[in-house]
Amino acid sequence: MAATGSKSVLFVCLGNICRSPIAEAVFRKMATDSGVWVIDSGATSDWNTGSSPDTRGLACLRKHGIETSHRARQVTKDDFMTFEYILCMDESNLSDLNKKAKSVKTSTAKIELLGSYDPQNQRIIKDPYYGSDADFENVYEQCLRCCKAFLEKNS
Known part of the structure; x- marks a missing residue:
């Protein structure tokens, strides 16, 4: 998936319809000028495979x-070999990804919380699915801060 000489990042949440597509879109807009990033997002579950992101997002x-124009997809074993970074939204995602990575013999991805890059130290990006428009705005703002810090550290 990642071309030689490029960097790659996969953003992950539970269903790939709220937090991770927002993070993917925010980072894609930031990183487009550099032209060296392969960017995608995925889910730890298969519940929403093929669905568009939440309309509020x-x-x-x-x-x-x-x-x-993202469509939800589940994280695959190949993702652990093709992405340099896999950045997830909460501890449950992190646990699920670490378990799956153990089943991939040649896993090379660095798995972290996207919130670990937050300059405001809000490590968990809370799922806004059962919340309001304001909760989606909070996810956007946190993803903006985290993606900016991640890009600055890795460019």
Whole structure:
């Protein structure tokens, strides 16, 4: 998936319809100018495979001038070999990814919480699915901070 000389990042949450597509879209907009990043997002579950992101998340992104045509997908074993970084949203995602990585003999991905890059030290990006538009805005703002810090550290 990642071309030679490029960097790669996969953003992951439970269903790949709220947090990780927002993080993917935010990072894609930030990193587009550098042209060296392979960027995607995925889910630890298969519940929403093929679905568009949540309409509230899409509205939040549009409000900030970001479009996405993402469709939800589940993380595959290949992802652990093709992505340099796998950044997830919460401890449950982290646990699921670490378990799956152990089943991949040649896993090379660095698995971390996206929130570990948050300059405001909010390590967990809370799932806004059962929340309000304001909760999606909070996810966007946190992803913006974290993605900026991640990009600065890895460019």
